[in-house]
Amino acid sequence: MAAPPAIPRRGLFIGGGWREPTLGRRIPVINPATEDTIGDIPAATAEDVELAVAAARSAFLLDGGSRWARASGATRAKYLNAIATKIKEKISYLALLETVDSGKPKDEAVADMDDVAACFEFYAGLAEALDGKQHAPISLPMEEFKTYVLKEPIGVVGLITPWNYPLLMATWKVAPALAAGCTAVLKPSELASLTCLELGAICEEVGLPSGVLNIITGLGPDAGAPIASHPHVDKIAFTGSTATGKTIMTAAAQMVKPVSLELGGKSPLVIFDDVADIDKAVEWAMFGCFFNSGQVCSATSRLLLHEKIAERFLDRLVEWAKNIKISDPLEEGCRLGSVISKGQYEKIKKFISTARSEGATILHGGDRPKHLGKGFFIEPTIITDVSTSMQIWREEVFGPVICVKVFKTESEAVELANDTQ
Numbered sequence: 001m002a003a004p005p006a007i008p009r010r011g012l013f014i015g016g017g018w019r020e021p022t023l024g025r026r027i028p029v030i031n032p033a034t035e036d037t038i039g040d041i042p043a044a045t046a047e048d049v050e051l052a053v054a055a056a057r058s059a060f061l062l063d064g065g066s067r068w069a070r071a072s073g074a075t076r077a078k079y080l081n082a083i084a085t086k087i088k089e090k091i092s093y094l095a096l097l098e099t100v101d102s103g104k105p106k107d108e109a110v111a112d113m114d115d116v117a118a119c120f121e122f123y124a125g126l127a128e129a130l131d132g133k134q135h136a137p138i139s140l141p142m143e144e145f146k147t148y149v150l151k152e153p154i155g156v157v158g159l160i161t162p163w164n165y166p167l168l169m170a171t172w173k174v175a176p177a178l179a180a181g182c183t184a185v186l187k188p189s190e191l192a193s194l195t196c197l198e199l200g201a202i203c204e205e206v207g208l209p210s211g212v213l214n215i216i217t218g219l220g221p222d223a224g225a226p227i228a229s230h231p232h233v234d235k236i237a238f239t240g241s242t243a244t245g246k247t248i249m250t251a252a253a254q255m256v257k258p259v260s261l262e263l264g265g266k267s268p269l270v271i272f273d274d275v276a277d278i279d280k281a282v283e284w285a286m287f288g289c290f291f292n293s294g295q296v297c298s299a300t301s302r303l304l305l306h307e308k309i310a311e312r313f314l315d316r317l318v319e320w321a322k323n324i325k326i327s328d329p330l331e332e333g334c335r336l337g338s339v340i341s342k343g344q345y346e347k348i349k350k351f352i353s354t355a356r357s358e359g360a361t362i363l364h365g366g367d368r369p370k371h372l373g374k375g376f377f378i379e380p381t382i383i384t385d386v387s388t389s390m391q392i393w394r395e396e397v398f399g400p401v402i403c404v405k406v407f408k409t410e411s412e413a414v415e416l417a418n419d420t421q
Contacts, residue, residue: 002106002330004031005096007039012048012217013200015055016210022047027190027218032103032338033328033375041193044218049185049226052214056156056183057232059211068212069153069181073127076179080124082206083199087117090202094167094195096330101194102166103338103376104292105329112168119171127179153181154258155234158227160220160248161196162240163189163340164295164398170196173237174213185233186215187224189240191340193217220244228252235259239297242396262297264396268417269300272410273308282316285402290324290380293339294400301397302420303404304413310406314384318364321380326369338376339399345376348399352381355392360403361385388419 007029011018025043030036044052060069068076087094094116095109102109130151138147159173170188177184188196200215216223224244228236228251238248239262252259269288275281288300305313329337339345352366365379381401386393392403407413 001328001332002096004038004100004330005093007097007100007194008198008201009039010041010197010200012042012044012052013197013203013213013215014048014052014211015058015214016204016208016212018200019051021045021218022051029101029194030341031100032340032342033100033330033377035342035374035376038100039194041190041197041217043190044187044216044223046222046226048216048218049223049230052185052216053156053227053230053232055211055214056185059209060153060156060183062209062211065181067209068183071181073130073179073181076181077124077127079206079208080120080127080175080179083202083208084117084120084124086202086205087113087120090198091117094198097194097198098166098192099329099337102163102192102340103329105334105337107334108292108337109329112165116168116171119168120175123175123179126176130179151180155182156232157182157184157235157237158230158233159184159186160224160227160236160238160240161186161188163192164292164297166192167195167199169239170199173239174199177237178212182235183212184214185227186213187227188215188217190217190219224248225251229254231255233257238262264398265297265299266302266394266396266420267298267300268302268304268420270304270413270417271306271309271313272413273306275309278309278313278316282313282320285317286320286324286380289402290321290336290400293337293378294402295339295344295398297396299398301402302393302417303402304416305404305406306413307406307408310404314363314382314404317382321364321382324380326372326377326379328375336377336380336400339378340376342376344398345378348378348397348401351392351395351397351399351401352383355383355386355390355403358390358392359385359387360390360392363404365400388416394420 021042026040029039098109237260242263245263365381
């Protein structure tokens with residue numbers, strides 16, 4: 001088993017440097033696979049948000065924007081590519097940090113870091129390509145007018161990101177924002193912030209201009225809400241729960257501030273009786289709901305099976321689920337790690353117990369694996385005899401739990417698939 005990494009003690013990354021939170025508070029970091037406290041992160045408040053936004057605004061406006069916002073795309077691409085190179089150099093270390101912080105299997109964390117580097121490279125390419133598209137002329141039938149397109153960065157953007165893919169989800173927002181010439185304040189989830197703070201250290205290493213990217217950690221009401229409502233933040237991009245998304249949208253609406261929201265899901269996977277390869281379909285059903293312990297907003301957590309194949313499919317699904325290796329995520333071959341926290345563990349257990357009390361059948365799983373006495377682990381869980389009025393059908397679980405319904409006709413399958421908010 002891989003050795004756990006040393007956890008660096010970081011401050012808030014503001015204006016190109018590190019500082020302790022104004023009120024001096026810190027939040028313990030819990031390894032969800034062992035329940036051990038392995039370090040801590042800064043707990044930012046509104047005072048720290050003010051400093052971060054001011055640093056981002058200053059970097060955006062510096063020298064009329066020539067240092068960043070109005071610099072060439074090629075200039076910004078140089079920094080994005082340098083960040084990608086550093087990510088590649090540190091992949092093993094970053095993956096270990098991600099694993100002990102989030103509970104995901106080490107192999108999955110390594111793949112995430114590969115994607116992080118690729119994402120920075122991709123947006124570096126778009127930044128460079130932007131130079132050739134600026135001032136593109138538009139033909140008009142009036143000679144006295146000249147018209148062209150100029151793409152300009154929107155300004156300071158607030159980026160609030162979740163815990164299920166901590167650095168990757170942050171990169172999906174940071175990389176395009178910086179490529180466009182925006183400056184940013186990133187607030188990762190307090191449940192998994194370690195790799196995002198390391199991104200600050202990487203930005204420092206590559207010499208990213210001060211204030212272009214600022215990273216603050218802390219609780220949502222204390223650090224996230226002040227970003228969403230700040231008058232000098234020009235746009236908000238948020239990934240997380242639907243409930244929090246509504247709150248952010250409400251705050252942004254007071255200033256008619258644009259938002260990008262990626263919220264919850266309850267996605268269907270429909271398997272018809274003409275499926276050519278049952279085992280391959282079973283494999284995809286498992287991947288769709290059990291990958292990353294089911295903590296994926298696009299998880300296919302509602303499985304719809306044609307009545308002619310339902311029994312055979314479920315037999316195979318249970319057989320495969322029994323063979324998933326559930327272990328400490330640092331162990332070689334781990335395929336199902338822990339969920340993120342005690343709170344999430346208890347929430348998932350409550351979903352399962354409510355499904356049972358409402359009359360559903362727990363066909364497989366539903367409990368802590370017997371060989372794991374510590375950690376927030378839940379067996380892959382398959383629930384049948386589900387009605388469309390049940391909570392398990394209607395609400396996002398965000399855990400390794402799949403519910404199953406059987407259908408007869410294509411029209412019934414489509415109706416069931418679309419039966420979700």
